[in-house]
Amino acid sequence: MSVDGGHRRITNRLFYWMAGGCGFATGVVGAAFHLAVDRLLQWPHWLADRLGTGPLTIAAGAGVAALAITLAYLLTRYIAPETAGSGVPEVEGAMEGVREVRWRRVLPVKFVGGVLSLSAGLVGGREGPTIHIGASIGAALAEWLRLDKLDFHALLAAGAAAGLASAFNAPLAAVLFVIEETRRQFRYTFRSYVAVIVASAASAFGMELVGGTAPQFRIDTDALPLVMLPLFMVLGAALGVLGLAFNKTLLMALDWRAKAFARVPILYAVIVGAAIGALAFVMPMSVSGGERLIAEMPVADLPLKMLALIAVVRFVGTMASYPVGVPAGIFSPMLTLATTVGLIFGLLVEMALERSSFPVPPLTGAAFAVAAMGGLFSSTIRAPLVGVVLAVELTGAFELILPLMVTCVTAHVVAQVLGGRPIYEVLFERSERLAGRMPSVRSAVTSSPVGIDDPPRSETR
Template sequence: MTVPTSPRPKAPSDALYYVYALVVGGIVGLVGSVFHILVERVMEWPAWVIRTVPGGAAYFVLAAIAAAMVLASVWMVRRFAPEAAGSGVQEIEGALEGLRTVHWKRVLPVKFFGGILALGAGLVAGREGPTIHMGASISEAVTRWVALGTRDGRGLMAAGAAAGLAAAFNAPLAAVLFVIEETRRQFPYGFRTYTAVIVGSAASAVVTEMIGGTAPDLTIAVPDMPLGVLPAFVVLGACLGVLGVVFNAVLIASLDAALGISKRWSPYLVPGVVGVVIGILALLRPEATGGGEQLVLTMTGENLSVLALAIIVVIRFAMTMASYSTGVPGGIFAPILALATAVGLLFGGLLSLVVPLPPGASVAFAVAAMGGLFSSTVRAPLVGMVLVAELTGAYDLLLPVIATCVTANVVAEALKGRPIYEVLLERTLRLSGQTMPPSGSDDAMGGWDEPERRHPDRLIPDKPKPGA
């Protein structure tokens, strides 16, 4: 007896597939830009409270509002879309590998509104996590609407994720490279999928620039550095390699600690406490709150003391861990860039006490440190180099940035550091009762050396997450 099977979806032509990528990129650019604008508007509330509430009462009002916003975001995530917690990059990697499902109907609104609440509250988290996950969700919606096969659907999902990163930072080239380098194990590499990623990222950047302008988000003027200073960037890269491994380890430990508290007492205890602290810091130490984009410009534009920079490094590190452990929608890209900027300036300040440095060297260290810390945590050095160049416009620092990123990556590898999103995905799978398949297994799809794989036209089943 022959068991009837459903017909496989017919693969669209290359031209039509690129149109899908173009549409996805445009929608993601629009959604990401609106998300960014709304977050910036909502983040103005602490200044309003400080202006209108007199004396010490401002502390209580700030703490109450911030805690309420964080708790509302956490409730929304836990109630409607648990997979929307955190950055979402690990969820996309899992989906590209066939291990997770992007439930776009619930992820898209929760990531959008929950992200506005969390980031608007002042948590140390980045908008790129929500925009990347929303980009993949929009792609999934289009995939199901036009009935794409598995391979084309995953390629379009990667294009949507790239479009999300392009919308967050106005860095389309880094967005393309991020998908190719970060998801090299999962990405269904081929001419049309690779081209779709480029098309989606470019379309998102066009829409983003039409709405928000064409300048890099973090334009920093840096003079050329003489080759004699290059060894200092290598030393900086080594320090960042160590810091990146520590960053990843502490981030996972923070998540595990928050999970333990959630199980023993309440899942809202940690978010509530962190929200209160963020509200108070909004008045006492505003540099300890927010994603950090404006802080980067402030730090590089002022001549801060070594002590002030050291304090910023410690506070930003601690609040990044605390914020991410709350389980709200939010990324770690922006916090990494702000933390790295402070570390680079601190490195330059300390080095200037020992040897004379050329003018602008500390700012150059700050710019290079952005790529270095990104390389050692995410373990994508090529993305780190290009992202820094596109964000800051400091193309003249390409050689020092390369030296910093490569060294940081090599040191992190030597210390057995692993990419943060790979570790986060493994943790997610473990908590849901799944296991990560070994590289190159039949459960994985894609990769540089697997251009076709076995079931190119099979749709991803929309299975509910265990325990959901």
């Protein structure tokens, strides 16, 4: 152990134990988070059992959800504003050295605010709170041990990966997420890389140990003929366009909410909360993160019009929910939307094949649904390898790795050609401008094995 300027550089062995402790603590907290959200999400059934299913119940539901989401908004706005939305931009900013991780206020607000908003039925993802919670636990450990800057950044990344692992029980995708998504900020060394792996594995272990389970996304699939691979390229191209539209619409929704409710910002939280509460009884499939829908829709044999309705409603719900300004991510709503789009595409393919002499392979719709999950993730987050691995880890569709690779890479390239940028990078720059700071110039130097995006051609002339 060395000491330099009041900061310590501990041995590799001790550092890995610290990373494991960070991951384990994140997994335990993540398990508690899942258990709390899952238990409280049953409130519509509890209300319906006591009041029936009439207008009074719908009105009561609107009041319950409005109260919960408004409380989450007040906690976020007045105690820890940085906990609003996904925690990924905040973590990336801290790894760049332009944001401070105030873990003492982030941990309670992210947990309580996330439970309130997500259990109310807000269309948001659980990874937003858990990633920020994990990074905050890493920051707390680094502060306690008085670690130097490099180890502080490494524990931030390890905690963030542990948070993602606890959100979906996907430790491998969590490791790759750090490599691809934080490729500009992550100090890629053997020491930091191993710390991320150890924290992700420890998080999954900690979550399972205390009985907390991540949402189940298992989908029964089968291998498709190689001759159908071009169809996955078509799907990837469509998802590249959809990912670009998703990102731009989300930014427009954030700007619109900021202008339209500038005088009384709490009113937006009340309105969205009331709408979510009413929809929980009128159209349950339109609320919450949609984790159950991902596993249920491929076996429900839904008609084309119903799938289209779900896709539109879920898209609108996501765009309305994220600007509320409470702890919630976008992974789960995005994956649910992608599953719906993939099923629509698969149904269209099946209809076309039925009119031809080509036999319809079994579970075609499910295959395209899984591929769409990875494809939309790749075009929105701009992390194609994570898209492939995340979809496989979540669904267990190992036989679809090749179609997933084709879909994800195509979606990524199409989004890049159309001028799309990673959503978290854009959200970070927006928050910097709103704070009156110019976004820092991103360095072209990186130690990440995946590198960074090439500059536009106009900049190289």
